[in-house]
Amino acid sequence: MQSRIIHTLLLVPFFLALAATQAAPLPIPKPPATGSNAFIIKDFNSNRVIAGENADEPVEPASITKLMTAYAVFKELSSGNIALSDMVTVSEKAWRTPGSRMFIEVGKQVSVEELLKGMIIQSGNDATVALAEYIAGSEETFAALMNRHAEEIGLQGSHFTNSTGLPDPEHHMTARDIARIAELLIGEFPEYYKWYSQKEFTFNEITQYNRNKLLWRDDSVDGVKTGHTESAGYCLVTSAQKDDMRLITVVLGTKSENARAEVSQALLNYGFRFFETHRLYGAGDALTSTRIWKGKTESVPLGLNKPLYATIPRGQYQALDASMIIDNRITAPVTQGQALGKVQVKLGDELIAEQELVALQGVDEGSIWQRIIDEALLFFE
Secondary structure, three states: OOOEEEEEEOOOHHHHHHHHOOOOOOOOOOOOOOOOOEEEEEEOOOOOEEEEEOOOOOEOOHHHHHHHHHHHHHHHHHHOOOOOOOEEEOOHHHHHOOOOOOOOOOOOEEEHHHHHHHHHOOOOHHHHHHHHHHHHOOHHHHHHHHHHHHHHOOOOOOEOOOOOOOOOOOOEEOHHHHHHHHHHHHHHOHHHHHHHHOOEEEEOOEEEEOOOOHHHHOOOEEEEEEEEEOOOEEEEEEEEEEOOEEEEEEEEEEOOHHHHHHHHHHHHHHHHHHEEEEEEEOOOOOOEEEEEEOEOOOEEEEEOOOOEEEEEEOOOHHHEEEEEEEEOOEEOOEOOOOEEEEEEEEEOOEEEEEEEEEEOOOEOEOOHHHHHHHHHHHHHO
């Protein structure tokens, strides 16, 4: 294993100036009581979990399942396998699927875009099954596709047997997994995610309204999805953005439609009130440089391949400590993007954020003469 060198790292000066004007740190109270089976509050940019309870407990998700269904459909769209304008012939199975409905008719053709809106805005089980059958041939095969995607994106406690979330003993998700899927929908598919904030949709001369009450109550909320069955209770996934901070909350198994909205609002208020998120360093910014042995150049700039964010209790920015741990004795060749260390951000003894430190450019091997010189220098060092 290579030895490593630790360097201190200055935080962004603008934020230091901002922090100097802030009041003393607020004491952080416990999150509001939810009365739910499970919940989680997570920052979208930093991936920090602010609070949670039973977040890794597999539970029945009801129509929250359709977030995973949407992810699978969006993947097919982005790969070019299907198009929004594709026309889907509605099967009898899709038409007969019980629960919430878009009111599509058997044998009729409906576009993928309309079916997506029917699934996202109206939570139509009929639209959901029609999409699943169009993509995979059958809902059972589509569920297998969902499970494959779940494995690829690292979901640890989810398993799918259908596309809608109708009750099945083998069908379950965790609050943490659901938050992860919501993050991917927001980050990877912004052109489709906008539909989650749409308050109503009309199809076949029938207008239905989005069941997410927070879209009417809080202007910062722009999604995401409701769910309900008798066995799962009332569930809600929300996402809200204030200034540069976006939070995702997942509440599973509350007692009523009003309860899921009120609890979700309370969790959002808690997160925004007592925490703040800062963008510490940008992607591609040179944070330092390090010696390269036996290369065409003697050094390589190091930075990050994506922005680094930190979510912390309000008023504690000045207490952050950032450092770089860099591999020692790096020899050429080095490829652009190669990990050569990491950046760590701590608040006291707590590790708040960590990210790989990568080479911002490649370095080829030097000449034979340069390699001989560096070999000698390394010997004496």
